[in-house]
Amino acid sequence: MISFENISKFYADGTVAVDRLSFSAPTGKITMLVGPSGCGKTTSLRMINRLIEPSSGSILLNGQPTAGMDLVKLRRKIGYVIQNAGLFPHKTVQDNIAVTALLNGATRTAARKKALELLELVGLSLSMAERYPWQLSGGQQQRVGVARALASDPEFMLMDEPFSAVDPVVREQLQDEFLRLQREIGKTIIMVTHDIDEAMKLGDQVAVFRPGGRLAQVASPVKLLNEPQDAFVADFIGRDRGYRKLSFDSIPGNISLTKEPVIEPGISVNAARALAGESTWVLVIENECPLGWYDVTQNKITVDAEDINLGSTFAPKNGTLRQLMDAVLSSPCQRGIVVDEHQRFIGTATIEHVFSPSYSRTVR
Numbered sequence: 001m002i003s004f005e006n007i008s009k010f011y012a013d014g015t016v017a018v019d020r021l022s023f024s025a026p027t028g029k030i031t032m033l034v035g036p037s038g039c040g041k042t043t044s045l046r047m048i049n050r051l052i053e054p055s056s057g058s059i060l061l062n063g064q065p066t067a068g069m070d071l072v073k074l075r076r077k078i079g080y081v082i083q084n085a086g087l088f089p090h091k092t093v094q095d096n097i098a099v100t101a102l103l104n105g106a107t108r109t110a111a112r113k114k115a116l117e118l119l120e121l122v123g124l125s126l127s128m129a130e131r132y133p134w135q136l137s138g139g140q141q142q143r144v145g146v147a148r149a150l151a152s153d154p155e156f157m158l159m160d161e162p163f164s165a166v167d168p169v170v171r172e173q174l175q176d177e178f179l180r181l182q183r184e185i186g187k188t189i190i191m192v193t194h195d196i197d198e199a200m201k202l203g204d205q206v207a208v209f210r211p212g213g214r215l216a217q218v219a220s221p222v223k224l225l226n227e228p229q230d231a232f233v234a235d236f237i238g239r240d241r242g243y244r245k246l247s248f249d250s251i252p253g254n255i256s257l258t259k260e261p262v263i264e265p266g267i268s269v270n271a272a273r274a275l276a277g278e279s280t281w282v283l284v285i286e287n288e289c290p291l292g293w294y295d296v297t298q299n300k301i302t303v304d305a306e307d308i309n310l311g312s313t314f315a316p317k318n319g320t321l322r323q324l325m326d327a328v329l330s331s332p333c334q335r336g337i338v339v340d341e342h343q344r345f346i347g348t349a350t351i352e353h354v355f356s357p358s359y360s361r362t363v364r
C-alpha cells in the first residue's frame with residue numbers, strides 16, 4: 001500500500017503544487033490520478049520515488065516512511081513508466097529492458113534472458129529484441145517501457161500518462177493489454193492520466209484532483225459516477241456520462257448476434273460478392289478469427305490480404321457495452337464484430353443492440 005499523509009509541495013515562487021493530500025493506494029490495485037492540467041498529479045507521483053521531495057507530510061510504503069529510506073533501495077522497489085517510454089535510442093530493445101536488471105546487480109547474461117521473458121509478457125514478439133526504439137511504433141515503444149519498469153520485479157509501479165502519446169485505437173489496445181497484464185502481476189499501481197475515460201476504465205479507484213493541488217474525491221469508478229462528492233467532481237466526470245456508463249454495463253448473455261457470411265483471404269472476389277448478397281462488405285476470417293471487412297465492390301480478381309479493412313476493434317462476448325459500441329463504430333459497415341475468449345468470431349451486433357432497453361443492465 002502507498003499512503004499519502006497530509007502531503008504538500010510548495011515552490012519558492014509561491015506555487016502550491018500539492019495541498020495537504022491524504023489518501024491510500026491499496027496493494028495489488030490500480031489507482032488513477034486525474035484532474036485538470038496543473039493540479040498536481042505528476043508532482044504527487046514523483047514525490048513517491050522522491051524525484052521531488054515533499055515540503056511537508058509523509059508518504060508511506062507498506063507503512064514505512066519513504067523519507068528516511070536509501071534512495072537506491074527505494075527506487076528499486078518502484079517501477080517508473082513515463083510518456084513516450086523514455087527509451088535509450090542507441091540501445092536495442094533487449095538492452096533497454098536489461099538495463100534495470102543490470103542496475104540491480106544481475107549478470108549481463110541473466111539480465112538479457114530476463115529481458116526476453118518480459119518482452120513476451122508485454123505482448124511483443126522476440127523478433128523485436130534486436131531492434132532499436134526508432135524501429136518500433138509508439139505503442140510498441142510504450143510496451144518496452146513497461147517491460148523495462150517490470151525488470152526489477154518492483155512491488156510498486158508509477159506510470160505518468162503512459163498511453164497518451166499514441167493514437168486512440170492503439171491506446172485502447174494498450175489499455176486492454178495492461179489490464180490483462182495486471183491480472184497476472186497484481187502490482188500496486190498509481191497512474192496519472194488526463195483522460196477521464198482512461199481513469200474510469202483502468203482504475204480500481206480514481207483520485208480526482210481539483211485546481212490548487214487538492215484532492216476532490218477518491219472512490220471506485222462506479223461510486224464516482226453514482227455519488228460524486230460535489231459539483232466539481234460531477235462536472236469533471238459527468239461529461240458524456242451516459243456513454244461512460246456503458247463501460248460498466250456488461251454485454252448481456254442473451255444477446256442475439258447476427259450470423260455473418262464469412263470468407264477467407266485468397267478466394268475470388270466474385271465468390272465473395274455472391275456471399276455478401278446485398279451488402280458492400282463481407283467479413284474476412286482466418287482460422288475462425290476475424291481479420292476485418294472486405295469491400296466487394298473493389299475491382300479485383302481475388303481477395304488479397306492488403307485490401308482488407310483492418311480498422312475494426314472486436315468486442316469480447318463477456319465484455320462491456322462500451323466495447324460493443326466501439327466495435328460497431330469502428331466497423332466500416334457499422335456491424336460490430338463479437339469474438340469469444342479465443343478471439344474466434346461469434347457474430348455481429350448493431351448500435352440497436354447497444355442501446356436495447358430490453359437488456360437488464362448489470363453494474364460490475
Ligand SMILES: Nc1ncnc2c1ncn2[C@@H]1O[C@H](COP(=O)(O)OP(=O)(O)OP(=O)(O)O)[C@@H](O)[C@H]1O
Pocket residue numbers: 011012013015016017018035036037038039040041042043044194
Ligand atoms: N519547479 C517548479 N517550480 C514552480 N512551480 C512548479 C514547478 N514544477 C511544477 N510546478 C507547478 O506545480 C503545479 C502542479 O504541476 P504538475 O506537473 O504536478 O501538474 P499536473 O496535474 O501533472 O499537470 P498536467 O496535467 O498539465 O501534466 C503546476 O501549477 C506547475 O506549474
